Amino acid sequence: MSSLIRRKEITIAIMLFCAFFVFADRAYKAPILLDTSKWVQKWVLAISAVTMIVTFISSIIRNTRRIQTSLSEGDGPDAGSSIVGQWFYYGTTLVASVLTVAVGLTMGIQSNPYQWMYQYVFQNLATAIASFLGLFYIGAAFRAFRARTAEAAILLICGVTVMLTTNPFGEAIWSGFPVIGSWFLNWVSIGSRRGMGLASSVGTVALAIRVILGYERSVSAGGE
Amino acid sequence: MYGNIKDLMTLLMVIFWLIAIAVFSYRGRSVLTWIRPIAGLEAVDEAIGRAVEMGKPLFFTTLHGSGTGNSAFVQGHGPAHLAGLSVLGYVAQEIAKRDAKLEVPLAWPDVAEMGTTVVEQAYRAEGKRAPPDAVKYISSTQMAYALGTAGLMARTEPASILMFGPAAAETLILAESANKYGSFNIGASSANQAVYFITSCDYVMIGEELYVSGSYLSKDMRALGSIKGQDYPKLLQIILYLIAIAMAFSGIKPSNTFFGL
Amino acid sequence: MSSIIDKFENLDRRILLWAVVICVTLPYFIPVGLPIPYEPWVLDAIDFMENEVPDGATVLLDLSAALRVITELEGGMQATGWYFTQRGFKVVGTCFYPDGVFEWYNFIEPEFIKAGYVYGEDYVFLGYIPGESTGVDRLAKSIRDLISVDYEGNKIEDLPMMADIDKAEDFAFVMAFGSGWTPGSYITNWYLPYGIPIIPFSHMYGLSGYLSSWMAGFIPGTICGVRGSGEWANYLGLPSTAVTMLDSVGLGHAIMILFIILGNIAMLIEKYGGKDTESIGGSP
Amino acid sequence: MAIWETLGNLTLIALILMVYSFPLYKENLFYRFVEYLFIGVTIGHATVVAVQFLQKNVLSPILGGETFLIGVLLLSALLFTRFYRPYAYLARWPMSFLIGSMMGLRIFASVNSAKRYMLATAYNPLAQPDLLSQLGSVFVIIGYITAALYFTWGWEHKGPLRWTDKIGRYLLMTYFGVSFGSIAMARFTWFSGTIKTLLTAMGLI
Numbered sequence: 001m002s003s004l005i006r007r008k009e010i011t012i013a014i015m016l017f018c019a020f021f022v023f024a025d026r027a028y029k030a031p032i033l034l035d036t037s038k039w040v041q042k043w044v045l046a047i048s049a050v051t052m053i054v055t056f057i058s059s060i061i062r063n064t065r066r067i068q069t070s071l072s073e074g075d076g077p078d079a080g081s082s083i084v085g086q087w088f089y090y091g092t093t094l095v096a097s098v099l100t101v102a103v104g105l106t107m108g109i110q111s112n113p114y115q116w117m118y119q120y121v122f123q124n125l126a127t128a129i130a131s132f133l134g135l136f137y138i139g140a141a142f143r144a145f146r147a148r149t150a151e152a153a154i155l156l157i158c159g160v161t162v163m164l165t166t167n168p169f170g171e172a173i174w175s176g177f178p179v180i181g182s183w184f185l186n187w188v189s190i191g192s193r194r195g196m197g198l199a200s201s202v203g204t205v206a207l208a209i210r211v212i213l214g215y216e217r218s219v220s221a222g223g224e
Numbered sequence: 225m226y227g228n229i230k231d232l233m234t235l236l237m238v239i240f241w242l243i244a245i246a247v248f249s250y251r252g253r254s255v256l257t258w259i260r261p262i263a264g265l266e267a268v269d270e271a272i273g274r275a276v277e278m279g280k281p282l283f284f285t286t287l288h289g290s291g292t293g294n295s296a297f298v299q300g301h302g303p304a305h306l307a308g309l310s311v312l313g314y315v316a317q318e319i320a321k322r323d324a325k326l327e328v329p330l331a332w333p334d335v336a337e338m339g340t341t342v343v344e345q346a347y348r349a350e351g352k353r354a355p356p357d358a359v360k361y362i363s364s365t366q367m368a369y370a371l372g373t374a375g376l377m378a379r380t381e382p383a384s385i386l387m388f389g390p391a392a393a394e395t396l397i398l399a400e401s402a403n404k405y406g407s408f409n410i411g412a413s414s415a416n417q418a419v420y421f422i423t424s425c426d427y428v429m430i431g432e433e434l435y436v437s438g439s440y441l442s443k444d445m446r447a448l449g450s451i452k453g454q455d456y457p458k459l460l461q462i463i464l465y466l467i468a469i470a471m472a473f474s475g476i477k478p479s480n481t482f483f484g485l
Numbered sequence: 486m487s488s489i490i491d492k493f494e495n496l497d498r499r500i501l502l503w504a505v506v507i508c509v510t511l512p513y514f515i516p517v518g519l520p521i522p523y524e525p526w527v528l529d530a531i532d533f534m535e536n537e538v539p540d541g542a543t544v545l546l547d548l549s550a551a552l553r554v555i556t557e558l559e560g561g562m563q564a565t566g567w568y569f570t571q572r573g574f575k576v577v578g579t580c581f582y583p584d585g586v587f588e589w590y591n592f593i594e595p596e597f598i599k600a601g602y603v604y605g606e607d608y609v610f611l612g613y614i615p616g617e618s619t620g621v622d623r624l625a626k627s628i629r630d631l632i633s634v635d636y637e638g639n640k641i642e643d644l645p646m647m648a649d650i651d652k653a654e655d656f657a658f659v660m661a662f663g664s665g666w667t668p669g670s671y672i673t674n675w676y677l678p679y680g681i682p683i684i685p686f687s688h689m690y691g692l693s694g695y696l697s698s699w700m701a702g703f704i705p706g707t708i709c710g711v712r713g714s715g716e717w718a719n720y721l722g723l724p725s726t727a728v729t730m731l732d733s734v735g736l737g738h739a740i741m742i743l744f745i746i747l748g749n750i751a752m753l754i755e756k757y758g759g760k761d762t763e764s765i766g767g768s769p
Numbered sequence: 770m771a772i773w774e775t776l777g778n779l780t781l782i783a784l785i786l787m788v789y790s791f792p793l794y795k796e797n798l799f800y801r802f803v804e805y806l807f808i809g810v811t812i813g814h815a816t817v818v819a820v821q822f823l824q825k826n827v828l829s830p831i832l833g834g835e836t837f838l839i840g841v842l843l844l845s846a847l848l849f850t851r852f853y854r855p856y857a858y859l860a861r862w863p864m865s866f867l868i869g870s871m872m873g874l875r876i877f878a879s880v881n882s883a884k885r886y887m888l889a890t891a892y893n894p895l896a897q898p899d900l901l902s903q904l905g906s907v908f909v910i911i912g913y914i915t916a917a918l919y920f921t922w923g924w925e926h927k928g929p930l931r932w933t934d935k936i937g938r939y940l941l942m943t944y945f946g947v948s949f950g951s952i953a954m955a956r957f958t959w960f961s962g963t964i965k966t967l968l969t970a971m972g973l974i
Contacts (some may be wrong), residue, residue: 018869026877027235043841044870046827047618047863048295050845052819055333055361060227089959093809120777123552125807128785129367130553134960135792137740139498144423144750145745151942158946164889166954168521169735187905189947191942194886196431199920200414201784202457203435204303207246207889208872215437215447218313218342238880260922290665292582294819297867298616300666365811375804378796419945432920450924468891478891509961513974556962689955701889709959734957
């Protein structure tokens with residue numbers, strides 16, 4: 001029994017079934033295909049929601065274990081690693097996640113405490129960290145925009161002119177910047193962008209075939 | 225209800241693409257004479273070797289992509305995650321063979337679920353037990369993921385950092401952090417923010433190179449055959465493109481014709 | 486000489502960062518007043534809404550923008566809410582990011598209430614729908630198939646406005662706010678099969694993607710980022726925070742471009758002017 | 770309510786300053802605290818959203834008579850086998866569901882978008898209004914073909930392919946340059962927005 005349900009043919013059959021109906025719904029509009037693909041997609045959304053719950057539980061388990069290890073002063077599998085003495089941080093994650101879930105499920109997302117948390121912690125931090133990018137961007141630009149080779153020179157010219165196009169500040173210096181910048185933006189770069197997109201499309205389709213047929217050993221095979 | 229001629233055209237294209245790739249992968253060994261070497265993938269072994277020598281962990285992530293919700297696989301960038309996990313299979317097996325440390329922070333619950341399975345399978349193939357903490361789910365919120373992964377990098381100071389996946393806004397934070405700790409970095413991305421890898425990685429792969437990397441590393445004959453098969457859809461597309469341009473020159477709008485939108 | 490260049494080459498990045506922090510903060514205290522010219526794709530989008538959409542049409546308003554980009558879109562959202570009430574549009578709101586709920590209640594609905602709109606008759610909010618591109622596709626086919634109740638728990642059948650609204654063809658156009666791939670999904674799943682015009686209102690990074698759609702004629706126009714928000718608010722004659730922000734962003738750009746130029750000069754001097762240092766020092 | 774708002778503003782200022790100590794100074798204890806806090810909050814939020822989704826779209830339809838949906842509960846229950854190692858491979862089944870449907874969707878979407886953009890890229894340079902766009906559309910045509918040929922695997926890139934390779938690489942660089950430059954505006958706006966939030970919360974503007 002065990003060896004039977006371990007067979008990779010089962011997972012391949014499931015993948016083929018789902019892939020076929022979702023694909024066929026797009027290609028050929030018959031009612032039976034539409035209905036089947038609709039329930040497949042409904043199931044997919046439900047399964048992905050359950051994945052999140054499983055991940056939540058395993059994150060609780062993992063953090064509890066880490067706290068135990070870091071309090072036990074260096075025996076156990078993680079002895080001597082960076083975990084020791086870090087219980088405070090793992091505790092922070094644990095408490096924050098459990099508290100959020102407790103408040104969200106008992107009082108609801110619309111309740112005041114949850115909205116307070118959402119506005120002042122969640123939204124605030126998401127925005128603040130996203131704005132790191134402004135700072136990191138400068139470091140990256142400082143290093144990237146050096147005309148060392150022909151390729152880097154092209155990168156520099158396109159980058160700086162487009163920068164001066166998207167910003168009104170460029171037009172204030174010289175009215176020619178937006179013209180050149182939009183030329184790069186709307187014409188020159190478009191062809192290679194779409195050529196690369198074509199290659200990626202082919203790559204995606206080939207990956208799909210390999211995964212479904214079981215050639216990508218690590219991600220598609222079920223048994224050994 | 226039963227579609228129209230334009231859908232039929234798309235369907236014919238799909239069938240051609242599928243047949244070209246499937247035939248080549250089926251015939252595998254017999255068609256395979258030569259595959260263009262990809263420098264970035266040759267360097268993966270160097271990255272693993274560095275982790276073994278220095279005794280520091282090897283960092284592998286499939287990045288975040290973008291979007292929110294519970295699943296990467298229902299979104300447009302799902303296949304890129306899968307391509308990244310396919311590389312992880314190879315890397316984890318080599319790491320297990322040579323007893324180095326592995327850190328895999330992942331961004332999505334379903335990707336993390338899949339990643340755990342991939343790593344466990346790789347270690348089992350070497351007859352070892354996977355370390356319980358190797359695969360970490362960080363968070364599906366993009367910036368929390370970026371923050372957590374950058375922090376993890378700062379604390380573990382990995383020997384080499386491998387980033388294979390759909391790159392979006394988090395790429396810049398990760399690439400800049402990676403650049404700071406003097407590690408050996410390889411970046412591969414399907415999306416346009418691959419440009420940040422250029423400034424901070426030792427090897428960069430763009431576009432389709434990400435999707436073929438799993439099979440390229442696995443050295444499986446059928447998978448390599450399918451890589452060769454991937455050339456033919458592109459040739460077909462270029463021929464169709466030339467036809468479309470010829471139409472445009474003769475004054476017909478190609479999107480209004482039989483192979484239209 | 487060469488030691489100065491070396492120092493510049495290996496400049497601690499934090500000095501650079503602090504310089505930018507100061508430059509970006511300054512305009513909040515001392516306004517600079519840089520001009521804001523209109524971009525052609527924004528004018529096209531405005532032109533489409535002003536001239537081709539009749540008063541009182543039904544519009545889908547999608548708020549699939551993550552909150553981290555809200556600084557760029559905040560002004561645009563308020564302006565859009567205000568504009569919709571001026572034209573008497575009937576609005577169906579939805580979002581494919583959970584954050585959209587927050588944006589709806591903070592930026593859109595207050596404008597509607599101010600204008601005396603009635604829930605269920607003039608506007609409806611469907612709430613968060615998971616599944617991004619899959620969800621967009623199914624929304625085009627049938628709203629009732631996808632969800633049975635709106636965000637506040639009312640049955641869709643009970644809302645008077647929704648009586649003859651169910652699928653893509655019932656809408657005049659879609660205003661798609663987005664920080665990810667959703668406006669693109671609308672182009673694929675709404676414009677291409679059903680011909681419903683889409684106006685992507687994306688954060689700045691989406692611009693180059695939507696520009697190529699604009700060039701190809703898939704969308705009437707697009708409004709992107711804080712600059713688009715500023716222009717949109719300027720056009721409607723509304724006061725907007727986007728204008729001050731453009732000043733501070735402009736100064737940030739200026740300092741960065743200055744550093745890029747200096748970096749290149751340093752590199753060129755090292756490459757062509759400083760050959761002798763190589764023979765003295767030698768490489769280790 | 771006012772006390773909550775004051776407390777919120779204080780939290781906001783403190784969190785922003787703590788998190789900014791990383792790029793402006795170095796990795797430190799405050800930064801690490803914010804990191805773990807934020808991860809915890811986001812995990813919790815995602816779980817709440819997932820549970821609500823299940824309640825609305827799976828549990829209440831089942832109670833309303835759609836018994837067919839019990840199947841998805843049984844299938845996704847297999848995901849919990851990962852906590853018991855001997856049966857962990859059963860989690861592959863629901864995952865195959867996700868991967869299979871994703872691939873089915875992507876196969877059609879990839880071909881369709883490749884076709885669409887191919888047609889949208891088919892410009893006639895002679896029909897363009899001015900010299901700049903005529904020249905531009907020539908670049909577009911060359912770019913499309915050379916970039917597609919750059920990503921071929923079966924042939925050695927020498928002879929004519931060496932040249933297309935080189936041109937393709939240069940044109941790809943224009944694309945990367947453009948995407949690098951066009952993002953600057955967005956990044957600075959976010960940064961400026963955070964400064965504004967901070968100054969507003971501190972009551973300085």
